[in-house]
Amino acid sequence: VEVYLKEPLMSIHLSPKQVALDMLCLCSQLDLLIRAQVHQGQTKLDLNPEESEAFQNQGAEIIDQMKQCLQNSSKPAPFLEDYLDIAGLSMIFPRVEVYVIHGSPVDMLEEPAMDGYFSQLGRLNQLLGFSQQLDNDVKHIRRHKYIPHQLAVVHQGLKSFKDVVPLSAIKKDIEANFKSLKMSLVAEEGSEQEPQLPAQYIRWVSQVTQSIISAITSLPEELTDELNPVMAFVSEL
Incomplete structure (x- = not known):
């Protein structure tokens, strides 16, 4: 009896767009796996054979999923290497292309544009x-x-976005008002009642948070440099 744990129960036919999106996700998974393996190899003199085997198994499984995805396409399935080139995924994920062709994880001399995607998104x-x-x-x-404390955490988050004009202005606004906001919560001597923020500070904090939310969800150009490879790929589907 042959058991196919990774095979679908029913035949699936995917549109070219669905195939492209699935392949993008699978390439992302494999790229992260390769990067982790390369980093591990750089920090250890000798890789544990079990760790190397686990990587090879995970990599092979993702490649099998890629091939299965292409087989499920409504169009004739190209070879995996050819599809990566045709779709432009080899440009976004050069490590994946090298791994698919040669079967070994390698790092790039120049940092691929995709490397900043997940950290920026995070x-x-x-x-x-x-x-x-x-x-x-x-x-x-x-x-x-x-x-x-929550406002200080937000301020810390803003500090990781340098030279982003709308966020820099909000950061300065927090710095200018933080001390007085904190002082407004100092309880009067002998008072058992926990102090609350004055209405003016409640409105101000809400304005600050709403400004941040608006700036992020509008995705200005300053925030999307690291996201552009994926955004461009998806927009062309």
Whole structure:
């Protein structure tokens, strides 16, 4: 009895766009796997045979998924190497192309444009999440004790985006008002009641968070340099 754990139960026919998106995702997975393996090889004198075998197995599995994806295309399936070239994925993921052809993980002399994609996306998502949480808390939670700390975390997130004009202006605004906001939460001597932010600071914090959310979701050019390879690929589908 032959068991195909990775095979679909039913035949699948994918449109060229679906194939391209699936291949983009699979290339991303394989590229990250290769980068991790290369980094591990650079930091260790000898790689554990079990670790090398695990990498080879994972890499082979992703390549099998790529080939299966091409087989499910509604068009005649090209060879994997040819598809990577035709679709432009070999330009975005040069490590993947080398691995598909030669079967070994290598690093690039020049950093591929895709290398900054996930870190930039992670920073944007983190700052967006912090800002949304702070906006919700300052409006709906009566205890404002931790608002300064949350605002400081947002400020720290803003510091990772240098030379982004709208975010730089917001960062300076926080720096100019942070101390007075924090002082407004100092309890009066002998008071047992936990202080709350004055209405003016609630409005100001909300304005700050809304400005950050708007700046990120509008994706200005200054924030999308590292995202451009994927955005350009998807826009042409």
